[in-house]
Amino acid sequence: MKLEGKIAVVTGGAKGIGGEICKAFAKEGAIVIAADMGDLSYEEKNVFGYKLNVADPVGCKTFFDEIIAKFGRIDILVNNAGITRDSMTYKMTDEAWDLVLNVNLKGVFNLVRYVGPQMEQIGGGAIVSISSVVGIFGNIGQANYAASKAGIIGLTMTWAKEFARKGVPVRVNAIAPGYVLTDILKTVPEDLLKQFAGLTMLKRLGQPEEIAKAAVFLCSDDASYITGQTINVNGGMRL
Numbered sequence: 001m002k003l004e005g006k007i008a009v010v011t012g013g014a015k016g017i018g019g020e021i022c023k024a025f026a027k028e029g030a031i032v033i034a035a036d037m038g039d040l041s042y043e044e045k046n047v048f049g050y051k052l053n054v055a056d057p058v059g060c061k062t063f064f065d066e067i068i069a070k071f072g073r074i075d076i077l078v079n080n081a082g083i084t085r086d087s088m089t090y091k092m093t094d095e096a097w098d099l100v101l102n103v104n105l106k107g108v109f110n111l112v113r114y115v116g117p118q119m120e121q122i123g124g125g126a127i128v129s130i131s132s133v134v135g136i137f138g139n140i141g142q143a144n145y146a147a148s149k150a151g152i153i154g155l156t157m158t159w160a161k162e163f164a165r166k167g168v169p170v171r172v173n174a175i176a177p178g179y180v181l182t183d184i185l186k187t188v189p190e191d192l193l194k195q196f197a198g199l200t201m202l203k204r205l206g207q208p209e210e211i212a213k214a215a216v217f218l219c220s221d222d223a224s225y226i227t228g229q230t231i232n233v234n235g236g237m238r239l
């Protein structure tokens with residue numbers, strides 16, 4: 001198994017892409033902490049649900065301390081929790097801007113600021129953050145979301161440098177999925193989804209399991225020489 005004995009934290013792990021990542025990690029031998037505001041939508045041996053709002057800095061510190069006290073260390077962190085609050089820029093409220101940036105971008109910082117140095121101390125680790133095709137190409141009506149997902153790419157390159165500077169193999173990468181069939185697409189009209197499928201080379205939308213496979217790869221020793229990268233998993237999409 002590729003992740004035998006690893007302690008993994010996956011934010012937003014209660015369902016969707018995060019849920020599939022948790023299940024895939026557990027099947028590869030990891031002990032998985034699914035940190036989410038909601039309850040787990042599935043049952044899987046060795047996946048444990050923890051209540052966490054990643055946008056709450058104090059809650060993230062408490063969560064980190066609790067996980068270290070209970071499990072001893074964190075070998076893998078997947079920053080997956082994310083939300084959308086779409087509108088054209090001229091109509092976008094401060095609340096919609098702040099909420100999306102606080103969850104999707106600051107929420108990543110809130111945990112990595114503790115987990116990254118801890119990985120340096122224990123001699124290595126893997127961090128993967130879920131960006132988006134929208135963070136690379138932009139998208140009409142998603143200024144807040146695009147900014148948060150592009151920010152993740154900058155953080156990924158920064159942390160790949162920062163946490164490797166002592167010669168310890170802490171690898172930091174991102175995955176930029178295309179459109180993947182989960183609840184987050186509930187608000188996107190059907191005809192637009194068809195259009196997005198048509199923009200891919202494979203002419204279909206993605207499945208959350210297909211993102212999970214990339215996360216397993218990036219967090220395993222198979223990716224031992226990959227860091228600072230954003231991997232596109234989007235069926236060959238261009239927005």
Ligand SMILES: NC(=O)c1ccc[n+]([C@@H]2O[C@H](COP(=O)([O-])OP(=O)(O)OC[C@H]3O[C@@H](n4cnc5c(N)ncnc54)[C@H](O)[C@@H]3O)[C@@H](O)[C@H]2O)c1
Nearest residue numbers: 012016017036037053054080081082132179180182183184
């Ligand atoms: N589905 C797609 O098409 C797609 C495409 C590109 C990127 N993404 C990204 O993938 C990630 C997962 O998305 P999904 O499609 O599985 O969405 P989803 O809505 O199905 O699941 C998101 C999960 O995150 C949790 N969450 C939301 N806010 C949180 C918070 N503040 N703290 C902790 N947990 C929180 C939710 O409770 C939920 O369980 C997101 O970052 C999203 O932006 C999704």
